[in-house]
Amino acid sequence: MILNKAEIVRVASELGFRVVIADPKLTSSMNKFSVVVNRCSVLVGAHGAGLTNELFIPNGKQVPYLGSECSCEARAGATEGSISNGGNDEKDDSSLTSRLGKLLRGNDRRQLETIGFGCKSDHMNDVCVSNQRVWMKTDNGNLSVYFNSKNVQPPQLQHQISLKVRPYVNKKNDEYTKEDVREITIQTPMEHQSYNYTCDVTHDIPAVIFSTGLNGNIFHEFNEMILPLFLTCRHFRSQLRFVISDFNERWAHKYRPILSHLSDYELINASEDNRIHCFPGFVIGLHFHNEHLVCSNSDLPVNCSMLDFRQFLRETFHLEIKNVSQLLYNNTKPELVLLSRRRSRMILNEAEIVTVASELGFSVVIADPELTSNMNKFSVVVNRCSVLVGAHGAGLTNELFIPDGAVVVQVVPLGIQWASTNYFGKPSKEMGVQYLEYQISPQESSLLDVYGPNHTIITDPDSIHRQGFNVGRPIYIEGQNITLNISNFKDTLVQAFKLLGR
Structure with missing residues (x-):
């Protein structure tokens, strides 16, 4: 025992620590104490278990081996993300500079190295990076970031005070994006001037700033937010702080496990936090690899694959099954999860599918919206299945959670071939899973009863799509249901069974 524990508490408090005494009553509950320790910056204890x-x-x-078993956290007013000793430390930022630099290449990266600021910009999105000290503040929900460049103004700022970036991927110039995603102002001082704001909160980790203003179903949330977050942030090794503009509480709660895996620090709700935050650098916007549910080794940042992303998800949601072979032993029935829709593209004869799948030797789980809406629970269900079956729709995004070698069966409604192939078919090949599709005939679509066999909607869906998304969507995406030909669909289930080695 350290007999002068009170003196240690006093000295640590004077140095700027907030001290938590971890007595045996607290440490005996691992569930509770692991959370306490995970939120501390320094753990102090005499040699012992x-x-x-x-x-x-x-x-x-x-973890200094100094005193009694107590955990110490930095005061809220001190530097967040590190231990403050009055501001006398000189932090080596070479690692941070390198990690920020990986987000840009070519002239953009050279500009970052020269003046401390650079942007990658294309028709999809913008990603702007600075490795300089920055000030961030919100005014009436509008976020602005200020910094002093190293030498000269960035060329794009020489004749204007600010650059505006909309931090959302894939739909940069979409009208819905403009309506729901506010622009962020990146501002440098005029010539011969400099910024020197007083910081309310100082951080020693960079800010990664993005918007949750435009969110929808699970496909778009993974494709345009979660996967881009992984691409942009993985190499920071959790040493960053998320700053979210257009804050959406539902989204943040739903994806908190993923956010917590990518960052060791609490996120900042920029829609409500009006304090001036200071960072040693920032990233505004997220990388997107210009395809659906894809990690490409040829795009920034490097060394990324969908296998990496799927492993990240397994770690995040504590999924135990990596390969489907772990499920197929001792003649165990393979589990088939059937995604059950309650609006458009419903499979109206679900009960018949359950019957024929059971006869073939599958153990069938009906995944209704109540089950699929809880990602923490449903990811575990999907991770233990051997076959995932569903009509084209956002629910098939859950193929991200199935084991390697498992089978995805997509039922392709009339007129939705392109989206089915590009949203779920092609990506599945990069995920290490097996893919089958069952393309329905006009006789299996409810559209046949509405329009008749000779209508262009039935005979030439492509001509309808050429008239525009707003013409085709109400018909094929929102306006049809499915009654499967069970005899034909049974053949697809037999194929799935064989792919499992049965």
Whole structure:
């Protein structure tokens, strides 16, 4: 025992720490104490079993072997993300500079290295990066970021005070994006001037700033937000802080496990936090690889694949099954999860599918919206299935959670071939899963009863789509249901069974 524990608490408090005394009553509950330790910056203890709790502290934090088993956290007013000793430390930012630099290439990266600021911009989105000290503040929900460049103004700012960026991918110039995603102002001072704002909160990790203003179904949330977050942030090794503009509480709660895996720090709700935050650098906007549910090794950042992303998801949601072979042993019935829709593209004879699948030897789980809406629970269900079956729709995004070698069966409604192939068919090949599709005939679509066999909607869907998305969507996406030919569909289920080696 350290007998002068009170003196340690007093000295640590004077240095700027907030001290938590971890007595045996607290440490005896691992569920509770692991959370306490995971939120501390320094863990202090005399040699003993209690120091095993260093397993739970964040990456990069310190474990000095000094005193009684107590955990110390930085004061809220001190530097967040590190231990403050009055501001006398000189932090080596070479690692941070390197990590920020990986987000740009070519002239954009050279500009970052020269003046401390660079942007990658294309028709899809913008990603702007600075490795300089920055000030961030919100005024009436509008976020502005200020920084002093190294030498001269960035060329695009020489004749104007600010650059505006809309931090959302894939739909940069879409009218819905403009309506729901506010622009962020990036501003440098006029010539011969500099910024020197007083910081309310100082961080020693960079800010990654993005918007949750435009969100929808699980496909778009993964394709345009979660996967881009992974692409942009993985190489920071959780040493960053998310700043979210157009904050959506539902989205943040739903994806908190993923956000917590990518960052060791609490996110900042820029829609409500009006304090001036200071960072050693920033990233505004997220990388997108210009295809659906794709990680490409040829695009920034490098060394990324969908196999990496799927492993990240397994770690995030504590999914135990990596390969379908772990499920197929001792003649165990393979599990088939059937995605059950309640609006358009419903399979009206679901019960017949359950019957024939059961006869073939599958154990069938009906995944209704109540089950699929809870990602924490449903990801576990899908991770334990061997076959995932569903009509084209956002629910098939859950193929991200099935084991390697498992089978995805997509039922392709009339007139939705392109979207089915590009949204779920092609990506599945990069995920290490097996893919089958069942393209329905006009006789299996409810559209036949509405329009008759000779209508262009039935005979030439492509000509309808050429008239525009707003013409085709109400018909094929929102306006049809499906009654499968069970005899024909049974053949597809037999194929799936064989792909499992049965």
